[in-house]
Amino acid sequence: EAGVAQSPRYKIIEKRQSVAFWCNPISGHATLYWYQQILGQGPKLLIQFQNNGVVDDSQLPKDRFSAERLKGVDSTLKIQPAKLEDSAVYLCASSLVITGQGGGYTFGSGTRLTVV
Amino acid sequence: GENVEQHPSTLSVQEGDSAVIKCTYSDSASNYFPWYKQELGKGPQLIIDIRSNVGEKKDQRIAVTLNKTAKHFSLHITETQPEDSAVYFCAASSYTGGFKTIFGAGTRLFVKA
Numbered sequence: 134e135a136g137v138a139q140s141p142r143y144k145i146i147e148k149r150q151s152v153a154f155w156c157n158p159i160s161g162h163a164t165l166y167w168y169q170q171i172l173g174q175g176p177k178l179l180i181q182f183q184n185n186g187v188v189d190d191s192q193l194p195k196d197r198f199s200a201e202r203l204k205g206v207d208s209t210l211k212i213q214p215a216k217l218e219d220s221a222v223y224l225c226a227s228s229l230v231i232t233g234q235g236g237g238y239t240f241g242s243g244t245r246l247t248v249v
Numbered sequence: 250g251e252n253v254e255q256h257p258s259t260l261s262v263q264e265g266d267s268a269v270i271k272c273t274y275s276d277s278a279s280n281y282f283p284w285y286k287q288e289l290g291k292g293p294q295l296i297i298d299i300r301s302n303v304g305e306k307k308d309q310r311i312a313v314t315l316n317k318t319a320k321h322f323s324l325h326i327t328e329t330q331p332e333d334s335a336v337y338f339c340a341a342s343s344y345t346g347g348f349k350t351i352f353g354a355g356t357r358l359f360v361k362a
Contacts, residue, residue, distance in 0.1 A: 137292070164348070175255075175338050175352030176293065189349065224292050228348075237283045238350075240292030 135159065137241035139225050145247045151213035154244045158206070158227030164188075166238065167200055167210050168224040176224055182208065215248045222246070251276035253341050255353030263361050268326045270356045272339035275320065276349075279341040282315060282322050287336045287355070296337075297324070329360045 138157040146152050158165050164183050168176035179198065181189040184205040193200070197216070202208040212219055222245050226238035255272045262268050274282075280301040285293035299306045299313045299322065306313050310329075315322045322341075326333055336357050342350040 173355075175253075175340075175354050177352070178350065181348065226292070236281070237295035237298055238293075240285075240294070242290070242292050 137225055137227055137239050139223075139241035139244055141244055142242065143245050143247075145249060146215055148217055148248050149214040151211065152215055152246060153212075154210045154223050154225075154246075156208045156210070156225030156241060158208070158225070159229075159239055162227035162229050162239070163205070164228045165202055165208050166226045166228075167208070168226065168240075170222045170224055170243070172221070179210070179223075212246075215246075217248050220246055220248045251279075251341075251343075251349070251351050253339060253351045253353040255339050255356055257356060258354065259357045259359075261359040261361065262329050264329060264331060266329055268329050268333070268358055268360075270324045270337055270339065270358075271321065272323070272341075272353050273319075273321050274341040274351070276341060276343050276351070277320070278343040278345060279320075280344070281342040282313070283340050283342070283350075284311075284313060284324050285338045285340065285352075287338065289335075293338055326358075329358075331360050331362050334358055334360045 166181050167179040170176045180193045180200045182202040185202050200210045222243040224243045226240045228238045253274045283298040286296045287293040312325045336355045338355050339353040
């Protein structure tokens, strides 16, 4: 099966500019996640969608970050305006499980964002 | 808040030796414990997982153990090979209306040929 697709792979922007990332999950996966991974750290959840509804966005800095998942498939994550501390890899993941039992995620390769 | 602690942060072993990575979690509602391997420039890849009703699981050279009472779980890699060199993340998941997965900080494993 095709994996989780993300674009772009790399992005360099100046602080205060805006940027958008795109994710296409594995076909049929109801749950989609955006994670932020700062160099040398584990992934940190930003937002979780189930179909096109938000399940958890408690860690999303809503003053500058936004995300949407139209029609329950593709998703975009936007940062506006960017800060230096937003430099990180942004990972998208999807999973099939939507019941009370945990299941593994399939991650995309990520977008490496550098804010200068 | 809930967290997952992972040790060691760096591990260097000789090819053929075993490697052990340990994690502890704080959320007693956690019931699913996956392990991910991340190679340079790639996203994390699920390599093995264990559920709370199981104490041990093995898949070829890798095994995971879980001690729910102590809130500890460990990854064991036997007969290590250079291609095992990567960053390994443990994670703990709970379900309270929606999934919540907390990742450890990662262990960078070097396997010397």
